[in-house]
Amino acid sequence: MEIRPILSALMRSKVALVLIGLQIALTLAIVCNALFIISQRLQLMGRESGINEVDTFTIGSLGFGTGFNVKTSIEEDLAMLRGLPGVAAATSTNTVPLSNGGWSTGISLKPQQRTSSASSAIYFVDEHGLDTFGSKLAEGRFFTADEITFRERGDNTWPSIVVITRALANRLFPGESALGKQIYLDNEGAPQTIIGIVERTQVPWLGFASDEGPDAEYQSTFVPQRISFSNFGRYLVRTEPGRRDEVMKAAEAKMAQINTSRIVREPRTVEAIRAETYQEHRAMTIILIGVIVALLAVTALGIVGMASFWVTQRTKQIGTRRALGATRGSILRYFLTENMLITSLGLVLGTVLTYGLNYWLMANYEAQRLPLVYLACGVVVLLLLGQAAVFGPATRASRVPPAVATRSV
Amino acid sequence: MLKMNHLSKVYRTHLIETHALRDFSIHVREGEFVAVTGPSGSGKTTFLNIAGLLEEFSGGEFWIDGVDVRGMNDDQRSRLRNEKIGFIFQGFNLIPDLNLFDNVDVPLRYRGFNAAERKRRIEETLSRVGLASRMKHYPAELSGGQQQRVAIARALAGSPRLLLADEPTGNLDSLMARGVMELLEEINRQGTTIIMVTHDPELAARAQRNVHVIDGQVTDFESEPQLRVPAQGSGAAVTA
Numbered sequence: 001m002e003i004r005p006i007l008s009a010l011m012r013s014k015v016a017l018v019l020i021g022l023q024i025a026l027t028l029a030i031v032c033n034a035l036f037i038i039s040q041r042l043q044l045m046g047r048e049s050g051i052n053e054v055d056t057f058t059i060g061s062l063g064f065g066t067g068f069n070v071k072t073s074i075e076e077d078l079a080m081l082r083g084l085p086g087v088a089a090a091t092s093t094n095t096v097p098l099s100n101g102g103w104s105t106g107i108s109l110k111p112q113q114r115t116s117s118a119s120s121a122i123y124f125v126d127e128h129g130l131d132t133f134g135s136k137l138a139e140g141r142f143f144t145a146d147e148i149t150f151r152e153r154g155d156n157t158w159p160s161i162v163v164i165t166r167a168l169a170n171r172l173f174p175g176e177s178a179l180g181k182q183i184y185l186d187n188e189g190a191p192q193t194i195i196g197i198v199e200r201t202q203v204p205w206l207g208f209a210s211d212e213g214p215d216a217e218y219q220s221t222f223v224p225q226r227i228s229f230s231n232f233g234r235y236l237v238r239t240e241p242g243r244r245d246e247v248m249k250a251a252e253a254k255m256a257q258i259n260t261s262r263i264v265r266e267p268r269t270v271e272a273i274r275a276e277t278y279q280e281h282r283a284m285t286i287i288l289i290g291v292i293v294a295l296l297a298v299t300a301l302g303i304v305g306m307a308s309f310w311v312t313q314r315t316k317q318i319g320t321r322r323a324l325g326a327t328r329g330s331i332l333r334y335f336l337t338e339n340m341l342i343t344s345l346g347l348v349l350g351t352v353l354t355y356g357l358n359y360w361l362m363a364n365y366e367a368q369r370l371p372l373v374y375l376a377c378g379v380v381v382l383l384l385l386g387q388a389a390v391f392g393p394a395t396r397a398s399r400v401p402p403a404v405a406t407r408s409v
Numbered sequence: 410m411l412k413m414n415h416l417s418k419v420y421r422t423h424l425i426e427t428h429a430l431r432d433f434s435i436h437v438r439e440g441e442f443v444a445v446t447g448p449s450g451s452g453k454t455t456f457l458n459i460a461g462l463l464e465e466f467s468g469g470e471f472w473i474d475g476v477d478v479r480g481m482n483d484d485q486r487s488r489l490r491n492e493k494i495g496f497i498f499q500g501f502n503l504i505p506d507l508n509l510f511d512n513v514d515v516p517l518r519y520r521g522f523n524a525a526e527r528k529r530r531i532e533e534t535l536s537r538v539g540l541a542s543r544m545k546h547y548p549a550e551l552s553g554g555q556q557q558r559v560a561i562a563r564a565l566a567g568s569p570r571l572l573l574a575d576e577p578t579g580n581l582d583s584l585m586a587r588g589v590m591e592l593l594e595e596i597n598r599q600g601t602t603i604i605m606v607t608h609d610p611e612l613a614a615r616a617q618r619n620v621h622v623i624d625g626q627v628t629d630f631e632s633e634p635q636l637r638v639p640a641q642g643s644g645a646a647v648t649a
Binding site for chain 1 (some may be wrong): 457462463483488490491492504514515516520
C-alpha cells in the first residue's frame with residue numbers, strides 16, 4: 001500500500017486536510033452523541049408501563065350541582081361502567097401511569113424515621129384495580145371489596161394494608177420478601193402491611209426519583225381507597241380487546257345521562273396519554289435524526305467535492321501514474337486509500353471531540369457516559385461514508401487515460 | 410525490441426475520421442537510439458503513445474520485446490508498460506507533492522518490488538543522474554535540467570528495455586539540454602534502447618538513426634545506413 005507517500009503528499013495540502021478532517025471530526029462527535037441520545041430516548045419511550053395500554057381509557061366527572069354527592073356518583077358510575085357491554089373491568093383511580101399528575105410520598109420502614117427509605121407513587125384504587133390496570137400480581141393477593149374505604153376531606157390516616165410493586169419491594173427490602181412486612185406511608189402514623197406484590201406498574205412521572213436509580217419509575221403503591229374529598233371522580237376502564245373506542249363513546253354518553261349535575265370529562269385512551277407524555281422525546285428524536293442525516297450528507301458532499309476537485313487538479317498526474325504502470329485498480333485504490341487516511345485522521349480528532357462533547361453534556365445536561373459501541377459505530381459509518389463518497393470521483397480518476405501524460409495542456 | 414507492421418490509428422467522432430497513422434511500419438532493434446522527427450500534427454506523439462502502450466491502435470501488428478500487444482486488456486498493457494518501458498516527458502511530469510525519492514519510487518511500487526529493492530534502485534538511479542544528495546528535496550526546489558534528470562532516474566529505476574523520450578529537452582535551455590542529451594547517450598551506450606521524439610534537428614542528428622514522420626506515415630532509413638543527409642528544418646526528410 002502507498003500509505004507513506006500518500007500521507008506525505010497530503011501533508012503538503014494541509015489546509016484541505018485540516019478542513020475536511022475537522023468536518024469529519026465534528027460529524028463524528030455530533031453523530032455519536034446524537035445517536036446515544038436517540039437510543040436513550042427510544043429506550044425510554046419503549047419501556048413498558050406494566051399496564052394494559054391498548055384496551056384502557058380514563059374518564060372522569062366534575063360535580064357542580066348543590067345536591068351532587070361524590071360518593072354516590074362514584075358508586076353509580078362504577079356500576080354503570082361495569083355493566084356496559086364490552087367493559088372487562090373498571091376501577092376508580094386518582095391517576096394512571098405516564099399521566100404526569102398524581103400523588104407521591106416517601107415511605108419509611110420505622111415510625112418517626114427522619115429520611116424516607118424510598119419514594120413511591122400512590123394509586124388509590126378499588127378491588128378491581130389490579131384487573132383494570134392489567135398489571136400482574138407476583139406474590140400475595142390484591143384487595144377485596146370489603147377492604148375499600150372512602151378517603152374523606154381532611155383524612156390524614158392511611159389504610160392498614162397496601163399492595164406495592166416489585167421495584168419498590170426490592171428497594172425497601174433488598175434480598176428478602178416484602179410480603180407481610182410493614183411500611184409507613186406516614187412516618188407519624190400507623191404502619192401498613194404489604195399484602196401483595198405487583199410485578200410492574202410505572203409511576204405517572206418520567207424521571208421520578210432519579211436519585212434512587214432507574215427502577216424508581218416503577219416504585220408504586222396501591223392503596224384500597226376511593227377519593228371523595230372533592231367533587232372529582234376519575235375512572236380507569238379496560239375493555240374487551242378491540243372494543244375500546246366504541247365503549248369509550250358509550251361510557252361518555254351514559255355518564256352524561258345518569259347524572260346531569262356534573263360535567264363529564266372527555267375520555268382519553270392510555271395510549272394517547274403515553275403519546276402526549278413522550279411528545280417532546282419523540283420530537284427530539286426526529287430532530288436529532290434529521291441533524292444526523294444532514295450532517296452525514298454535508299460531510300459526504302464535502303468529500304465528493306474535495307475528491308472531485310483533486311481528481312480534476314491531478315488529471316495529468318494520474319495520466320503520468322498510468323503511463324508509469326498504474327492499473328485502473330491502482331488509481332482507484334490510491335484515492336480510496338487517500339480518503340481512508342483523511343477520514344482516519346478526522347476520526348482520531350473526532351474521538352477526542354466525541355468524548356469532550358459527551359463530558360460537556362454530562363456536566364450540563366445530566367447525560368450518561370457514552371458507551372464505546374456508539375463511537376465504534378460512528379467510526380465505521382464515517383469510514384464507509386467516506387469510501388462511498390469518494391468512490392465516484394475515484395472511479396472517474398481511474399478512467400483517466402494514460403495518454404494524458406504526453407499531452408502538453 | 411519494437412516492431413510495427415502496417416499499423417494504423419484512426420480517431421473517430423460522429424462527424425469526422427482522422428487518420429493519425431496509416432500503414433505505419435518501423436523496426437527498432439535492441440540497443441538502438443532512434444530519433445523520430447516530423448512537423449507538428451504529423452503523428453509523432455500518436456506513434457509515441459502507441460509505442461508506449463498509452464493508446465490502442467486501430468489496425469496492423471505491434472510487438473514489444475517479442476510480445477504481441479494486440480488484444481491485450483488495459484491491466485496487461487499497464488503491467489507490460491511498467492516492466493519494459495521507461496518514459497521521459499517534455500514537461501518532466503514529476504509529482505510535485507512527492508520528494509525525489511518518492512517520485513522515483515512511483516513505478517517501482519506498481520512493479521511490486523519490496524522496500525529494500527526499491528530503496529536500492531532509487532539510490533542507484535538518483536546517483537547515476539547525479540542527484541543522490543537531493544533525495545528529500547521536492548521537484549519545485551530543482552532546476553528544469555535537474556527535474557528532467559529525476560524523470561530520467563524514474564524512467565530507469567525499473568530497468569526498462571525501452572526508453573521513450575517525448576521532446577526530453579523541449580523545456581530546457583541549451584546547456585541543460587546538452588547535459589540531458591549526454592545522459593541519454595550514456596544510458597544508450599549501456600544497452601538501453603531509446604526512441605526519442607524531437608523537433609530539434611541537432612538532437613536528432615546525435616541519434617544513431619532518424620525516422621521521419623509525415624502525415625502519419627514513416628520514412629525509415631534503416632535499409633540505407635550509409636546515406637547521411639543533413640537536416641533541412643522540421644519538415645524535411647532526415648536520415649539514419
